[in-house]
Amino acid sequence: PxxxxxxxxxxxxxxxxxxxxxxxxxxxxxxxxxxxxxxxAALTDALAEACKRHGATKVVGLEARGFILGAPAAVGAGLGFVPVRKAGKLPGATLAQAYELEYGTAEIEMHADAVGPGDRVLVIDDVLATGGTAEASVRLIRRAGAEVAGVVVLMELGFLPGRERLSGALEGAPLEAL
Ligand code: PRP
Incomplete structure (x- = not known):
């Protein structure tokens, strides 16, 4: 197959x-x-195809490797790209979301006007590990008033409970690992 x-x-x-x-x-x-x-190219094509299949209107990529995968996927699907960055890196007005790490906390940000009502946003990243980063990004997208089309990652580390952690925030939206 x-x-x-x-x-x-x-x-x-x-x-x-x-x-x-x-x-x-x-x-x-x-x-x-x-x-x-x-x-x-095969990876980019598969991600662009996922954008179309999930009916996305925008792609969010998570710093840093999610930028490398998300940007060509967005172009391939004919969509705009929105970076979610580590705190302090974006110049405009942002929404921030803190999340728990194994030891301590981290914070990510997105421009507040980057997505909004009427958008269906697909989150793209390289790895789902503990799920903290993806979970925080899903919360940011919802707080901006947009719908979450799903999360697509290159790899999911199946020995970590990332999928479980993310499932609550996803509210039924799909998590797909290539
Ligand atoms: C890695 C990876 C994901 C995240 C996954 O990024 O690229 O974004 O961690 O981990 P989680 O599921 O436990 O949240 P990292 O934080 O190393 O950032 P970088 O790509 O900027 O180095």
């Missing part, structure tokens, strides 16, 4: 880096995938 072929192609270009950024962590490095024209 097409999905399995895509999955194999993507997996073949994602490299495991042990003990990065900390001892005991297996980092999933997507830079080989980005550097391969065929694999990157």
């Amino acid at each position: 097409a999905d399995e072929k895509l999955r194999d192609l993507l997996l073949a270009h994602i490299h495991d880096v042990p003990d990065y950024p900390q001892p005991g962590v297996m980092f999933k490095d997507i830079t080989p995938l980005l550097a391969d024209a065929t694999a990157f």
Whole structure:
């Protein structure tokens, strides 16, 4: 099936880096995938197709790797792109959303007027780990008055409870991992 072929192609270009950024962590490095024209195009096409399938009117990408994946997906689907950034990086009036990390808290921001009523927003990122970043982005989109079309990630770390954490905020909207 097409999905399995895509999955194999993507997996073949994602490299495991042990003990990065900390001892005991297996980092999933997507830079080989980005550097391969065929694999990157296949990923971009699949993300653009997801935008269309989920009826999105805008794409939100999560800093930083969600920018690399979300921007070409938005262009491919004929949609605009909205960056959700770490706090303090956006110049205009923002909505901010704090969320819990394993130790401490983090905060992300979106321009307050970037999405609004009438928009159906698809969130794109590389990895769903604990789900905190995606959950906060979904809350930001709703607070801006827009509808959430779903969350699409390249990979979901299935050994972490990210999907469960995100499910409440999604309110039935889909979470898809390529
Ligand atoms: C990583 C990843 C996701 C997020 C997933 O980004 O790219 O955005 O963490 O983790 P979570 O599901 O536990 O929230 P990171 O915070 O490392 O930011 P960066 O891409 O700017 O380095």
